[in-house]
Amino acid sequence: MTTFSLSKGFMRTLMFVTAIFLIGGISEVNASATRHYTFNITLQNVTRLCHTKTMVTVNGQFPGPRIFAREGDRLLIKVINHVPNNISIHWHGIRQLRSGWADGPAYITQCPIQTGQSYLYNFTIVGQRGTLWWHAHISWLRSTLYGPMVILPKLGVPYPFAKPYKEVPIIFGEWFNADPEAIISQAIQTGGGPNVSDAYTINGLPGPLYNCSAKDTFKLKVKPGKTYLLRLINAALNDELFFSIANHTLTIVDADAVYVKPFQTNTLLITPGQTTNVLLKTHSNFPNATFLMMARPYATGQGTFDNSTVAGILEYEHPSKVHLKKLPLFKPTLPSLNDTSFATNFSSKLRSLANAQYPANVQKNIDKHFLFTVGLGTSPCNQNQTCQGPNGTRFAASISNISFVQPTTALLQSHFIGKSNGVYSPDFPYSPNWFNYTGNPPNNTKVGNGTKLMVLPFNTSVELIMQDTSILGVESHPLHLHGFNFFVVGQGFGNFDPNKDPKNFNLVDPVERNTVGVPSGGWVAIRFFADNPGVWFMHCHLEVHTSWGLKMAWLVLDGKLPNQKLLPPPTDLPKC
């Protein structure tokens, strides 16, 4: 048993509040181990855009601490709740093989950790390496409770690309001048859309394009002629983001902690919940210039959104002290805010590496085919209340027209102890009544509701079509599946055609990931193998849509063999 500590190569320089983070040689993270972390959930005053607010943090840090591990490691993370809110933490993208109790979504796999209580998250990282992240999984607390998980390959196993000189986690977030918990609770009460954020952030810093924020700028200092590995994470609450660095090309090498066939691009798109590793090759000579890296949203819905831009600075270190401030500053050109053709083109370039060492084991014989609609809708206003949703209703969202009703106890525990009556029903509707999903919207926008689970026998091979609808407007929805990676075998616009579209599926090298954007006004086809017993949440990673009910859960039953069964819960599992 060893305890990992930040190594000497890990440096943190503070210039005003401008922070630079670099990871040194990866060999400094020692071989396979059990790694211990303590997450003390505390309140901390943090100032951005000249607004100081008291926020929920891990160990007083914003963004939260980084977790470093290697493939094969066991992680033991003790979360102690010292704030008034209920807390749970999700390890986003971790497969959690037979360790569903550690997955984290509140009321799905665990009751939340109450004030004064603690819970030890205990899981092993099996067959995964790359960048993932952790975040709170209750209400909107993930707006301040998030951080990177850097999973290195096993010691001695190289990357399938040249070893980078340095590695840099870059985590995008959203800053609200107000308390996000108050924003979402007010929206739920009124039925209207929640207020949007005031800024985007890079590693917690909004950068120079906002008022009163120039000193809070992420700055990456680089040397000429080197390759840097940027570990990008979109932790924003409600917005997909375009990202680009002026005068530099990025090589995408990984998506959601799975290697991809490398390709070059000036701009990338990353949805909330997604991660991607990219190589940044610096100019071979000192360029006599400084460069901005910028991110701003890709937005397809009808609602208002934060249309601002976060910027960081890429600065070349020069041996002789040139006046860096006097150098010309170049800005990248980002796609327009609604550039769906960029989104389509970019996602079509993502292919699994699919070589002998990292094969793409795409499911070929499908046991169960499902089509779920995903989209918005309305639910009726309470009597005597005036609601601020469409035509005096409340905004809602659904999968297969079921707006998920959060239970008051955890689904996984109800399943495990065999007491599901009154908690959930195992009758999630797998196929909606056909309508012209992406045509003129139906005049009835009302959604159904319930706590319904889709039950899968152990080792079911699943194909799922997720079909966007035009109800209240088409929109891209980044759907995230817990407990599994899936292959994205096809996507298209309009209505999925079961006779025509499967002929074009890519079963050779489809990208394998845990979060995929359902195209605005289109569909996506994914395949996964249900080899992990437990209750697995699936939801839109736009938090506002999740709050409106765009979520459901799969129940994967135990297999016959002893090693195919969910283990009993840990003794410190929180109670509701």
Ligand SMILES: *[C@@H]1O[C@H](CO)[C@@H](O)[C@H](O)[C@H]1NC(C)=O
């Ligand atoms: C956690 O933070 C609280 C409040 O700051 C402090 O009282 C407590 O000692 C901390 N616990 C640990 C284990 O660090």
Ligand SMILES: *[C@@H]1O[C@H](CO)[C@@H](O)[C@H](O)[C@H]1NC(C)=O
């Ligand atoms: C935050 O600032 C307020 C006002 O100055 C102060 O009362 C409070 O104790 C501070 N909270 C923390 C956690 O530092």
Ligand SMILES: *[C@@H]1O[C@H](CO)[C@@H](O)[C@H](O)[C@H]1NC(C)=O
């Ligand atoms: C973590 O889980 C493993 C597998 O269930 C178990 O053997 C081990 O005792 C647990 N560790 C702790 C500290 O609870």
Ligand SMILES: *[C@@H]1O[C@H](CO)[C@@H](O)[C@H](O)[C@H]1NC(C)=O
């Ligand atoms: C950066 O790109 C712009 C626009 O393409 C170009 O005009 C400029 O010369 C480039 N600057 C450097 C330092 O490469």
Ligand SMILES: *[C@@H]1O[C@H](CO)[C@@H](O)[C@H](O)[C@H]1NC(C)=O
């Ligand atoms: C670098 O740029 C500055 C300002 O534009 C200019 O004065 C200087 O001559 C340039 N140096 C070189 C080596 O190009």
Ligand SMILES: *[C@@H]1O[C@H](CO)[C@@H](O)[C@H](O)[C@H]1NC(C)=O
């Ligand atoms: C952002 O939205 C505001 C308010 O709707 C608008 O005035 C502004 O022009 C927009 N900015 C951009 C860059 O689209």
Ligand SMILES: *[C@@H]1O[C@H](CO)[C@@H](O)[C@H](O)[C@H]1NC(C)=O
């Ligand atoms: C995208 O936005 C531009 C400018 O705001 C607008 O002219 C155009 O119609 C929009 N395109 C789509 C497909 O909505």
Ligand SMILES: *[C@@H]1O[C@H](CO)[C@@H](O)[C@H](O)[C@H]1NC(C)=O
């Ligand atoms: C609605 O208001 C009426 C008249 O004020 C009252 O009689 C009724 O009980 C109210 N209904 C509900 C559900 O609050």
Ligand SMILES: *[C@@H]1O[C@H](CO)[C@@H](O)[C@H](O)[C@H]1NC(C)=O
């Ligand atoms: C709201 O009502 C108007 C007029 O009755 C109707 O045209 C429109 O479709 C309704 N919108 C929604 C979202 O129900």
Ligand SMILES: *[C@@H]1O[C@H](CO)[C@@H](O)[C@H](O)[C@H]1NC(C)=O
């Ligand atoms: C669905 O609606 C679209 C747009 O109104 C229309 O072009 C298309 O023909 C419709 N499809 C079917 C199968 O009715």
Ligand SMILES: *[C@@H]1O[C@H](CO)[C@@H](O)[C@H](O)[C@H]1NC(C)=O
């Ligand atoms: C909704 O559409 C149906 C079928 O097109 C029609 O019969 C019905 O009258 C419409 N309802 C309203 C409220 O417009």
Ligand SMILES: *[C@@H]1O[C@H](CO)[C@@H](O)[C@H](O)[C@H]1NC(C)=O
């Ligand atoms: C579920 O739907 C029923 C029937 O429309 C409605 O009365 C109830 O309020 C809904 N529940 C929730 C939590 O939205």
Ligand SMILES: [Cu+2]
């Ligand atoms: Cu969504």
